[in-house]
Amino acid sequence: MTHRIKVWDLPTRVFHWGLVALVAAGTITGLVTQEWWMGVHILAGYGVVALIVFRFIWGFLGSQYSRFEHFTFGPREIGEHLREILFLHPRRHIGHNPAGAAMIFVLGCLLVAITATGIVVLGGEEKQGPLASVVGYLLGSGAKEWHGTLVYLLLALVAGHVVGVIAESRLLKENLVLSMITGDKDLPDDLPRPTVPARPVAAAGVLLAVVGITAAGVVALYTLAPIRSPATAHNVAYDKECGACHYAFHPSLMPARKWASLLADLSNHFGEDASLPPTVVNEISAWLAANSGEHWDTEAANWFLEEDPSEPLRITATDNWRAKHAEIGAEVFARKSIGGRVNCAACHTDFASGQFDDQAIDIPEE
């Protein structure tokens, strides 16, 4: 005779499939889609953080098979289980089996590392999120390497997890995937029934406390002054004179030495006569020198500060600009509403701020 038990409670199942969806969304928006999906990518990341935090609490207050104490196995048990699988006769485990349990802890730690490095990248490179005023650009771009590498490791382990589930389902002739959907397993009567109930109220209380503390911390982080961001972001003469013929480029987009070369010969400004009275030139020069790329910590500023041997004064002629726009065809720049590479504002809706967020990109269709 068999009896049906609830192995996976609803929160655990929602966690599992929610994580599947968010990891898929995060992976696709991180590795496949265009930059402007970054908003979805970031949301997926925050979602993963929320799920992990919940699952950690649920590991102590969930129902029996969701609790860490019921699937913490020693190396010997894990080795034993793997050996059983190798000989195609694994013992049946009601909850997580030792190999699966080990995988869960590794996946959990990996997801913590991936979201943590993601938030560091977001703060350091993109100057967004809770760490925007804490993490510098260099740390952010360093973390980006790790963020990507860890994701490939995660994908390999996810593949291993799926293969394990399929193998074990076949060997034990039970549908593990279906159990993770319905939560049910039919077990022989001689197997013990679960005795530890979930404590949802306590879990909700802990979750609420964690959310409260996190929110307070995040609010405090958001009130910090941004790293290297000059207060004088606008200059009337610059906006009027330089912004008359082309959209006024943010001063952070070039190093001081290039601004100086540019201002030194306005009578031949990329073939145009853009000469101005000396007093105006002096005012604009001083302002640009005080607000040039060296004074900002944004991705765009750091990007254009990098040495380019040919030192082009035209921003769109720098190696880094070309690299960033390599996938944008000439026909896109020729569109009526864009009109040329110089018109950054046509696609970068946050052009005026110098931020150049990925999710602020909106390429017009015509």
Next chain:
Amino acid sequence: MLKIFLAAAIVTGTALLPAVASADPARDAILAGYLTQAKAEDPAFTDFSAERGQAFYLATQTGGKPDTTACQACHGADPRVAGKNVKTGKVIEPMAVSANPKRFTVAEDIEKWFGRNCKDVLGRACTAAEKGDYVTFLVSQ
């Protein structure tokens, strides 16, 4: 009675509109300056003409740069709507005073733009008569 009053007010207002559009002491002084200059350049010159200004605004010129062969290349055929810098895509506010009352009120700015743009479009400096006709045309718009 009220209807008649309103009608009268509308008629008077409409009749006054062009006059109101050009009524800016700074702009009048600038135009007067160009007129003095134009008469000095050509003693036979009498007064500016909006028609000549319009023809000048729309005409295709030679001698300038290939991208900019007319005022309307950047400012658009209809000066009452915004134009666009043909090279950079930057939106240029309307040239017509009715659509953009700030136009032609700061002498240095006008000279700066005539200085640059006449060179780009005509390949030479504009005469005072051309400048005055141009401004007169756009004041009338």
